[in-house]
Amino acid sequence: MQRTISALARNRPGVVAEMAAGFGRSDVNILSLAAGETENPEISRIVICVEGDEDAVREITRHVQDMEAIIQVDDLSRKDFVDRELVMVKVTMETERTGQLMQIFEVFRANVVGMGQETVTVEMAGDREKVDGLIKMLVPYGIRSMCRSGMIALKRGDE
Template identity: 70%
Template sequence: MKRTLSALAKNQPGVLAELASEFGKSGANILSLAAGETENPEVSRIVLRIEGDDTAIDAAERYLDGLDAIIQIDDLSRKDFVDRELVMVKVAMSPGNTSQLMQIFEVFRANVIGMGQESITVELSGDQERIDGLIQMLVPYGIKSMCRSGMIALKRGDE
């Protein structure tokens, strides 16, 4: 089972490490972890995409909810939310495949951010399915390197 959790935490040393460690102890695998300051620089939002059984994830969530540094924790999997991820991909490029690559980038609305003699680097932000779709299309051309930011997410609406 995959779940998406969002936690508001005090922006202080060790909080992220403790949070990640607790999920590891519970047997849940962290698929994606993103953290950053909120509109209040004293508070960080931590978004985790986790895979594991419900019992382990629920136990870790209850433990974290009891920590002084955690202000609030939400299971977004049970709510309507919007998510995004950023990926940068460096792809092998040759005179024979440049126009094909550019067509793929156009379809996905990916932005070219760097170009060399033998490679081209693009960025794309979107939901996980869109990111995965671009990557799948680029694999046959030869991905030289790639970096994904991890999922960030917020609840939809006024909540």
């Protein structure tokens, strides 16, 4: 089972490491982890996508809630939320296939952010399915390198 956990934490050294270590002791796999400051520079939001059985996820969520630096924990999987991930992909660019690549970039609303003699680098933000779709379309062209940010997420609405 895949779950998305969002935590607000005091912005201080070691919080993410302590949280990740707790997951390492459980039977829960971290699929992605993203952390950054909120509108208050003293507070960070940590979004963790995990995979594991329901009991293990519930146990690790309780562990996170009990950490001293944690202010609030939400299991977004049980709520309506919006999520995004950033991906940067460097792909081989052959002159005869440039038009095809540009069409793919346009369809996925990917932006060219760098070009070399033999490669083009694009960035795109979207949900996991959209990112996976872009990657799948670019594989036949030859992905030279890639970096994904991990999912960030917020509850929808006024909460």
